[in-house]
Amino acid sequence: MTPYITTMAQAGNQELTERFITFYRNYYREEIAELAQQYPNEQRSLYVDYDDIFRFDHDLAEDVRSQPDQMREYAEEALRLFDLPADVSLGQAHVRVRNLPDAIDIRGIRVHDNHIGKLVAVQGIIRKATDVRPKITEASFECQRCGTMTYIPQTDGEFQEPHECQGCERQGPFRVNFDQSEFIDSQKLRIQESPEGLRGGETPQSIDADIVDDLTGKVTPGDHVTVTGVLHIEQQSQGNEMSSVFDLYMDGVAVEIEDEEFEDMDINEDDVEQILELSAQPDIYDQVISSVAPSIYGYEQEKLAMVLQLFSGVTKRLPDGSRTRGDFHMLLIGDPGTGKCVRADTEVQFADGRREQIGKFVERHLESPSAVDDGVYDDIDIAVSSVRADGSVVSRQATRVWKREAPSQMYQIRTAAGSTIEVTPSHPLFVPSGRGIRAVRAAALSEGMQVAAAPDSAGTHDSGEVRSRNGDVVATKAGGAVAGQVPELGIGNSETVVTDRVVSIEAVDPDYEWVYDIEVRGPTATSRRVSCRTTQRYSSTSVISPLGRCTRLERARRRPD
Structure with a gap:
């Protein structure tokens, strides 16, 4: 019985080899002739498109995908037996199948x-x-x-x-x-x-x-x-x-x-004139920096580094005499999600006005959590109160919740109105800047600075006064803005944040295991005590390069930090 099975197997192998020879004759005769001329020094492989095998024989194509090692042996044996001049041998040549109809996701295997x-x-x-x-x-x-x-x-x-x-x-x-x-x-x-x-x-x-x-x-x-x-x-x-x-x-x-x-950008005379006018302005650096990821507040030094890289580069001369700018590389270092979270009992204000402790909110929405290095996250779609650059309070969608291991040190910040918030050292809070607000990391705050707070969380009375717990007036809210010693925020908006003065900042050792964060489609979210920036990401941004082209920071992503 065994010899019979062996004979059948050999017959099947020979049939498959013959099928590949027929396939080569119909589809790859010229390519094999070229391989024979260049083998072995210049070329040692015959590249075969999967679609060609599929058009020739559906079953053979399926076998190539399901039994690749065995079918490659038949394909290479067929290549050695192909009709070639007597003095030509392709004894060690490879057959390489490419252009499969679909690719699989690495994380989806x-x-x-x-x-x-x-x-x-x-x-x-x-x-x-x-x-x-x-x-x-x-x-x-x-x-x-x-x-x-x-x-x-x-x-x-x-x-x-x-x-x-x-x-x-x-x-x-x-x-x-x-x-x-x-x-x-x-x-x-x-x-x-x-x-x-x-x-x-x-x-x-x-x-x-x-x-x-x-x-x-x-x-x-x-x-x-x-x-x-x-x-x-x-x-x-x-x-x-x-x-x-x-x-x-x-x-x-x-x-x-x-x-x-590469996407070329047509520059007309008006564009050139505008570029020259911009280049002569004394604040051109600030303008270009502010154009990089404008929805992400702060990080001026990091944005400046990106701008300098985009405008730099070494001229590369190609063999045909043309010139191009050499490649440049950027490396932004930071683990995803580290450092920008708050403790569990921090209250978050939602778009409908209700408030809830962030820890309870996140835990309740971790229905199918995905793991990261030091915690988990899950996707959500819930409206929360959020703050724009001009200080106005708007509604934005929260898209993800995060639960991460607490760092070794937290910052406890107390304000004149009696509010207390405990955040990671790199967690940004907002301070007045001109006619708007800007982000400052908790570790960079100092006593006496004003920080943004939700309109009714800093002790705001009907009179518009912001009072501390002992009744002292800390600031006043007038005409939809905070007046007095702080700049106006959100002029012309129906509702804006108020500010509250920092009276103490203390580094503390956390006695809890986890910190929490909410990712919002936009730059900020509002807690009951103070306004602080949540996770935010961006897809791309454009700046004008010296070569007159639109250079893109492709695929840049702002991760939780």
């Missing part, structure tokens, strides 16, 4: 989706690329007793050695003969999710891919790529003990670098 062992494609950015190193594919072992050579094929697992000599039949000792062994170039890539596909606060995930031979040395960190390969799992180990948890990785089959898209 799940065991129940049955991707393991299948041909898949992932898209992302090269986070890391190791040096190209030689990898042994067939090791030649020389017996130190009789000199017999034993050849052992090597796989991606542990290094395999012979059990006994084929000549003297003794168990060594053996020495690897590198001259007689076969090697291939190898490299490991780490592909990370592209940031434009992430929601605020999400940490990008990554997957490693092993590539060999002519795929190596083609990409560098920062390249946007589509990697096609076979998805595998590998068991983790802890010392000498094996873990029950497995890692995912890919054996790369094809790597395609996505072309960068």
Whole structure:
């Protein structure tokens, strides 16, 4: 019975090989002829589009995806048997399938989706690329007793050695003969999710891919790529003990670098005149800085650094004589969500006027929480009171709630009206600035400064006076604005924040485990005691570069900090 099964299997293998030969004749005759001319020094692979296989034979295309390793052997055997001149051999040429109809999300890979062992494609950015190193594919072992050579094929697992000599039949000792062994170039890539596909606060995930031979040395960190390969799992180990948890990785089959898209901007004479007028204004620096992420208050130094990078760059001269600006890189450091939260009993005011402690609110809405490094978050859609740059109170949608580990130190801020709030050191609060407000981190506040508060949370009476608990007048609210010693806020708006004077700031050690935050579509939210900025993100912003083009801070995301 066994010989019959073997014969049937061989017949099936030969049939599949013949199908690939027919496919090559119909679709890739010219490409194979070109490969034969350039092999092996200039080209060592035949690239095949998946759509072409699908048009030729639906079942064959499905087999290529579901049994990629086995089908690649048939495809490469068919390439070696293809009609070529007698003096041409493609003995070690590869067949690389690319352009799968869909790519899977790196963070969406799940065991129940049955991707393991299948041909898949992932898209992302090269986070890391190791040096190209030689990898042994067939090791030649020389017996130190009789000199017999034993050849052992090597796989991606542990290094395999012979059990006994084929000549003297003794168990060594053996020495690897590198001259007689076969090697291939190898490299490991780490592909990370592209940031434009992430929601605020999400940490990008990554997957490693092993590539060999002519795929190596083609990409560098920062390249946007589509990697096609076979998805595998590998068991983790802890010392000498094996873990029950497995890692995912890919054996790369094809790597395609996505072309960068640049958007040109037509500059007419009016634009040039306006640019020249702006360049002559003494506050041009402040204007450009304020144009970077205008909905994010503060961070002037960080925005200035971005502007200086955007306006800098080294001229790069291309081989055709044209000039372009060299690449520049920006690195904004900060863990998502760290440092910008308040303690659980801080009350938050909602758009309908009701108030609730933020801790209870967040805990109630953590229905299907997603984990981050030091806490969890969940999506919501609830209207809260929020403050605009001019000090006016508006309604905005809260989109996410956060629960994070409390830091080692918090700041307790007390105001003249008797309010107390406890926040992380980097949590921004608002202070009057000109005819509006600006954000200042809690650690940068000082006694005597005025901070914004909800209109009826600082002891505001019907007369418009803001009184402390002992009855002293701290500030007055007149004509929809705070008058007296503080600048006017929100002139012309029906409701604006008031200000309250800081009387003490104290660093305290928290006696609680968690702090909380609410992410709002917009820059601020209003607590009962004072107005403080919540999580906010932005998609992109534009500034005019010296080359007359619209340079975009693409995919920049403001995470909770």
